[in-house]
Amino acid sequence: MPSRISPLQISAYTATSAVGVGKEAHADALAHSRSGLRANDFGEAPLPTWIGRVDGLEDVRLPESAAFWDCRNNRLAWLGLQADGFLEAVAAARQKYGATRIALVLGTSTASIGETELAYTQLDADGNFPPDQRRAAVHTPHSLAMFVQQVLGIDGPSETISTACSSSAKVFASAERLIRLGLADAAVVGGADTLCGSVLFGFNSLELVSTEPCRPFDADRKGISLGEAAGFALVERVQAGDGAALLLGYGEASDAHHMSTPHPEGLGAERALDDALARAGLSADAIDYINMHGTASQKNDEVEGALVARRFPARTHASSTKGFMGHTLGAAGIVEAVVCLLAIERGLMPGTVNTRTLDEGFGPQIKLEPAKGEVRYALSNSFGFGGNNCALVFGKAVNA
Numbered sequence: 001m002p003s004r005i006s007p008l009q010i011s012a013y014t015a016t017s018a019v020g021v022g023k024e025a026h027a028d029a030l031a032h033s034r035s036g037l038r039a040n041d042f043g044e045a046p047l048p049t050w051i052g053r054v055d056g057l058e059d060v061r062l063p064e065s066a067a068f069w070d071c072r073n074n075r076l077a078w079l080g081l082q083a084d085g086f087l088e089a090v091a092a093a094r095q096k097y098g099a100t101r102i103a104l105v106l107g108t109s110t111a112s113i114g115e116t117e118l119a120y121t122q123l124d125a126d127g128n129f130p131p132d133q134r135r136a137a138v139h140t141p142h143s144l145a146m147f148v149q150q151v152l153g154i155d156g157p158s159e160t161i162s163t164a165c166s167s168s169a170k171v172f173a174s175a176e177r178l179i180r181l182g183l184a185d186a187a188v189v190g191g192a193d194t195l196c197g198s199v200l201f202g203f204n205s206l207e208l209v210s211t212e213p214c215r216p217f218d219a220d221r222k223g224i225s226l227g228e229a230a231g232f233a234l235v236e237r238v239q240a241g242d243g244a245a246l247l248l249g250y251g252e253a254s255d256a257h258h259m260s261t262p263h264p265e266g267l268g269a270e271r272a273l274d275d276a277l278a279r280a281g282l283s284a285d286a287i288d289y290i291n292m293h294g295t296a297s298q299k300n301d302e303v304e305g306a307l308v309a310r311r312f313p314a315r316t317h318a319s320s321t322k323g324f325m326g327h328t329l330g331a332a333g334i335v336e337a338v339v340c341l342l343a344i345e346r347g348l349m350p351g352t353v354n355t356r357t358l359d360e361g362f363g364p365q366i367k368l369e370p371a372k373g374e375v376r377y378a379l380s381n382s383f384g385f386g387g388n389n390c391a392l393v394f395g396k397a398v399n400a
Contacts, residue, residue, distance in 0.1 A: 001278040007246040008235045012089035015338040017229035017325035018052030022083035030350035037213045042195050050213045052227025052326025069147040071115035077192040080230030102154040103184035105174045107167025107191035109330030112143040114196030156184045164384030169333025173250040190232035193330040216294035216320035219359040224295045227326020231334035245344045248395045251275030255387035268389040276391035284311045289343045289378045291336045294320020309363030318365040323353035333382040340378035
């Protein structure tokens with residue numbers, strides 16, 4: 001088992017999704033069980049499904065100095081960065097540590113592929129992209145990180161993590177290692193993923209997409225609702241008297257059972273859980289709230305529901321928030337980490353919206369209604385294709 005780590009302070013954080021921009025919008029939606037899902041209106045020939053679409057994204061304009069990077073994914077990242085004083089928090093960290101000492105670790109699944117799809121519909125007679133689409137750096141998986149690094153004015157180590165739906169959960173693990181090894185004094189972590197044809201039609205081809213709003217852990221669940229989101233957090237070594245929450249532990253495991261189906265016994269998911277608890281120095285019964293991966297697919301919910309039922313006491317409050325903003329793929333990890341941080345900061349434990357009747361195979365931990373109460377420790381599960389699993393443990397700061 002891994003050794004206990006020194007906690008990292010979460011100095012600032014924010015999220016943008018279908019329920020709104022910033023922490024207040026998310027806290028209000030979670031408290032009132034208000035879903036942001038809507039009938040699919042994305043693309044010229046929308047699939048009959050429900051999505052978590054961010055309103056107004058088409059009208060967002062990047063700063064003139066960053067116009068080169070324009071695409072839906074980078075516009076969403078820019079919208080998200082402006083919320084909750086996050087730009088100002090990073091500017092203060094840059095002043096404190098220097099631009100070269102702040103790392104950037106972002107997760108994404110599709111990056112700017114939506115812009116590449118558009119470019120392929122605009123080929124000229126010779127099969128070339130039009131002049132305004134000949135932006136090689138934009139049509140790469142690292143586009144998001146290069147854009148964010150420029151607008152934040154930081155120049156430390158920069159990583160893009162793309163491990164499907166665990167991408168922006170694993171950013172916390174990478175940041176901890178960079179700081180522990182002395183390669184950075186602080187890190188901006190997060191991720192962004194936007195809706196595009198490859199995502200909608202790709203998941204539909206796997207027969208995973210529901211024609212109705214997703215119902216995680218429901219006895220009659222019919223599949224996922226896709227969404228788009230962005231989220232960011234500033235992490236650094238613990239500063240006396242600052243911060244409301246801490247990163248206490250993380251666990252990563254790749255069971256490689258199947259390209260798109262989880263291990264039937266949750267082997268990798270449980271290994272990630274055990275490692276996260278070990279690094280945090282906690283037992284499972286210390287966890288007050290669990291944000292479950294809970295996609296509403298048959299197999300994911302079956303495996304995760306069984307894992308939570310056998311490892312946690314009945315009093316633990318667990319829920320899936322996919323019914324609020326949809327499955328945001330590479331951004332799911334950071335957005336659901338934000339949900340955990342809000343739970344710790346505000347004592348708010350969300351329910352599982354849209355779900356009507358829990359599958360009888362799941363335990364009493366999964367709650368349909370929100371609840372209020374002290375959250376000292378929160379766990380976030382993120383499970384990706386190929387068995388790329390990550391678990392994060394957050395805790396309340398001593399001074400909070």
